[in-house]
Amino acid sequence: MDTAIIYSIEKETADITFPMENLEGEIHDNEVIQRVLQGNADDFEVILNRYQRLVLNIVTKHLPQDMVEETAHNVFIKAYNSLPAFKGDSPFRHWLSKIAVRACYDFWREQYKSKEVVMNSLSEEEHCGWFEALISSSSMESFKHEECLKETREVLNWALARLSAKDRMVVSMVYLEGLSVRETADLLGWSIVNVKIRSHRARKELRRQLTQLAGKGDESWEDTKKI
């Protein structure tokens, strides 16, 4: 699977021995899974070592930092409990990615249901300041520095928190991460049409949020907001 997210993970972990195929000296995933299913629970540690980076990369992209460890833990437990259902017709990493992505979606669904979506520490005025600073700067380079990056992420979280759980996942995966509609649909277990419609709608909503943000600091945006 050549999704951007998995691709970036493979690049990052190129120095770690990750068996996509049955490489020399390594036990194939399917063999490890068979052993676990035969009752050797300790062998699951091999899976854990191989794929914790993959799961971590997916979870950190979607969830707040304080929820990463717990969610990654739950992903592996769910994978362990679901191992008998793993047929091996797709790579294990893809199967595990699905579990991780769906765990992130479940997290947001629960948060939105209980209305506990965490807003961030910055106020809307500060977000307006971020927007003004961005449009007045000649290049985006300064926004790549750690300090600005943190503020930009805060603005992003502020905007994402105003979307529904479904829209949030779709906009993160399709628009921010750069996955294809088909890959997103496969990972989330939704239809392609659903993802297509939702990603279009969610992106529009994200733009509307940004327009509102800009309009708070500059009245000339009022016309844009009406469109």
Next chain:
Amino acid sequence: MGRHEEDLSKAEETLRAAYRADTEFSLSAQWQAGVMRHIHNIEASKAGTDDTQVFGRMVWSFAAATGVFSVIFVLLALNSGVAPENMLANILLNDPLGFTASQLILP
């Protein structure tokens, strides 16, 4: 309008870059041990329920056989003309002092 579109695109691009930028996150040393401990607990609880599961399976497999046997027995009893109430009346009538009945009733 055109300028605003450009500004929006710039903001979107910056947000996308921030999303894609690597975030430093490392798991604590206890994390992996915690996952493995949880898995061992699952295995232990599975082993604990094994006996009851086997017993449950056994009972249910016999339940079907017992049901079929009961139906056959009732059908045979109806066809052979054996009526339990007649047999009971017969015992009582032929046993005026109640010896047989008391033996049947008392343990």
